[in-house]
Every structure is written in C-alpha cells, then in structure tokens.
Amino acid sequence: MIKQTIAALALSLCASSSFAAGTVKVFAAGSTEPKTLTGAEHLIDLVGQPKLANSWWPGAVISEERATATAQRQQQELLGRLAAFGAEKSGDDAAAINTLRQQVQTLKVTGRQLVNLDPDTVRVSERGNPPLQGHYTLWVGGQPTDITLFGLVSQPGKRPFSPGRDVASYLDEQSLLSGADRSYAWVVYPDGRTQKAPVAYWNKRHVEPMPGSIIFVGLTDSLWSNTPDALNADILRTLTQRIPE
Numbered sequence: 268m269i270k271q272t273i274a275a276l277a278l279s280l281c282a283s284s285s286f287a288a289g290t291v292k293v294f295a296a297g298s299t300e301p302k303t304l305t306g307a308e309h310l311i312d313l314v315g316q317p318k319l320a321n322s323w324w325p326g327a328v329i330s331e332e333r334a335t336a337t338a339q340r341q342q343q344e345l346l347g348r349l350a351a352f353g354a355e356k357s358g359d360d361a362a363a364i365n366t367l368r369q370q371v372q373t374l375k376v377t378g379r380q381l382v383n384l385d386p387d388t389v390r391v392s393e394r395g396n397p398p399l400q401g402h403y404t405l406w407v408g409g410q411p412t413d414i415t416l417f418g419l420v421s422q423p424g425k426r427p428f429s430p431g432r433d434v435a436s437y438l439d440e441q442s443l444l445s446g447a448d449r450s451y452a453w454v455v456y457p458d459g460r461t462q463k464a465p466v467a468y469w470n471k472r473h474v475e476p477m478p479g480s481i482i483f484v485g486l487t488d489s490l491w492s493n494t495p496d497a498l499n500a501d502i503l504r505t506l507t508q509r510i511p512e
Contacts, residue, residue, distance in 0.1 A: 288305070288306045289398075289399030289400055289401055290402050291304045291307055291313055291329075291402075291405055292304075292402075293313075293316075293404075294404070294406045294407070295319065295407055295408065296409050304316070307399045308398060308399065310382070310397055313403075322407040323408060323409050324385040324386070324407070325456075326408070326479045327384045327406065328511055329379070329406075330380060330403060331402070331403055332401060332402040333401070335377045335404075336378070337378060338508045341501070341504070345501045345502065346371060346372055348501075349364060349367060350368060352494060360446055362445070364446075367486075367502075370417055370418070375509065377510050379459060381459045382397070406510060410479070411479040412428055414481070415481045416438075416482050417481050418483045418484035418502070419445075419484045420441040421442040421443070421444065422440075422441060428476075428477075431475065433474055433475050434466055435464075435474075437476075437482055438452060441484075443484060446486055447484050448486060448487040448495075448499075449466075450465065451465055451467075452485075453482070453499075454474060454483075455483060456479075457478075457479035457480060464482075479511075483503065483506060485499035486498060
C-alpha cells in the first residue's frame with residue numbers, strides 16, 4: 268500500500284499533459300516570503316538556480332498543487348479514523364490514541380513528489396529531469412541538527428542529532444504508551460524514504476537516522492487486531508508528506 272502511494276506521487280510529477288512551463292513558489296532558508304519562479308520547463312530549471320546552490324537537497328521537498336489537495340484530504344480522513352478508533356477504547360488505550368491523533372493534527376502536509384532533487388543527479392539523468400507543468404512549491408534550506416520522535420512515545424518532539432547513534436538508543440530515553448509497537452519503529456528520512464527498524468532486545472539492529480529524520484513508533488498488531496496496519500501505513504504516508512520546518 269505504501270509503495271503504491273509513493274509510485275502514484277512520483278508519477279504525478281512525471282506525467283505530461285501539455286508543454287506549458289511550470290510555476291514554482293520557492294521557500295528558501297532565511298526568507299520570510301516565497302520567491303516565484305516562472306517559465307521552468309524542466310526540473311533542472313528549478314534546482315539549478317544559482318541562488319539555491321548551497322541548499323541541502325536531501326531534505327528539500329517539492330509539491331504539486333493537485334497532489335497537495337489530495338494529501339490534505341487524506342490527512343483529514345486519517346484524523347477522523349483515529350478519532351473513531353479512540354472512541355472505541357478507554358483508559359490508557361484511549362489516551363494513547365488521542366495523543367497520536369493530536370500529533371498527526373499538528374502536521375502541515377503537502378503533495379510531495381518523491382523525486383531526487385540533487386542538481387548533480389538531475390543534470391545527468393533524462394528520466395530524473397522531468398518536465399514541469401502546473402503549479403509547484405519547493406521548500407529548501409540548510410542541514411538540520413536534530414531528529415524528531417513521533418507516535419506512541421512519552422515525550423514526542425525534537426532531539427539533538429548524534430552521529431553514530433541508532434534508533435533504539437533514541438527510544439531508550441522514552442517510555443512507550445499503551446498499545447505501542449515495542450519491537451519495531453519506522454524511520455522517515457528527509458528525502459521521503461522509510462525504513463523499518465528492529466528495536467527490541469531480541470531483534471535489535473543498528474539503524475542510524477540521518478539529521479532531519481523522524482522516528483515513528485506506531486501501534487502493535489498484537490493488541491489492536493487488524494486496524495494498526497492500515498493506520499500505521501497512513502500515518503507513515505502522512506509523515507513523508509510533511510512540510511519541512
């Protein structure tokens with residue numbers, strides 16, 4: 268399900284229905300207002316701009332207008348499902364679901380296009396330099412110095428990034444909430460990739476997040492029947508569509 272969603276997002280950028288050049292709003296680090304670029308016929312016309320030369324491209328996000336409307340609708344549907352799920356529970360279980368819902372609600376999402384934005388890659392790959400038609404928004408800035416804990420953890424939020432530190436060690440400082448998956452966490456990398464990380468004593472593997480990553484602790488299927496798989500997948504999709512801070 269996650270792979271199908273990602274494929275659909277990537278295809279929406281590559282699809283070509285006309286030869287009209289794209290219009291892009293660019294939010295760059297240090298700017299309070301976006302700059303508008305018109306006449307961008309291909310991706311390289313955007314990412315090759317000299318003023319963006321010092322950007323940290325692994326964390327850059329480009330979104331498309333129609334995909335953004337879809338992402339925002341999906342987020343609202345997810346919030347409704349979490350509210351309904353929480354209403355079926357009581358005590359610690361209900362409190363955990365409510366905490367998760369509140370975190371999802373604070374996310375600002377966009378219709379992210381999962382393409383490589385590194386200018387060096389875009390220049391040398393015809394397939395990696397798709398035409399731009401329509402209206403886009405680009406967020407780009409410097410390399411972050413933190414990671415974000417998200418989900419069924421006692422203290423969600425930002426933590427300083429430490430080179431060499433793995434996912435499990437970041438979670439060692441947390442208490443997990445009722446119904447949390449104690450065996451696996453998910454890493455959402457700044458470029459939109461996701462990775463499942465074993466974190467329990469019996470299956471632990473050394474998985475290092477990079478700066479700007481999100482560590483997501485979801486619901487365990489051992490306590491929540493079949494519902495968690497779909498909810499975890501939808502939360503993970505929403506996290507990949509988060510607008511960079």
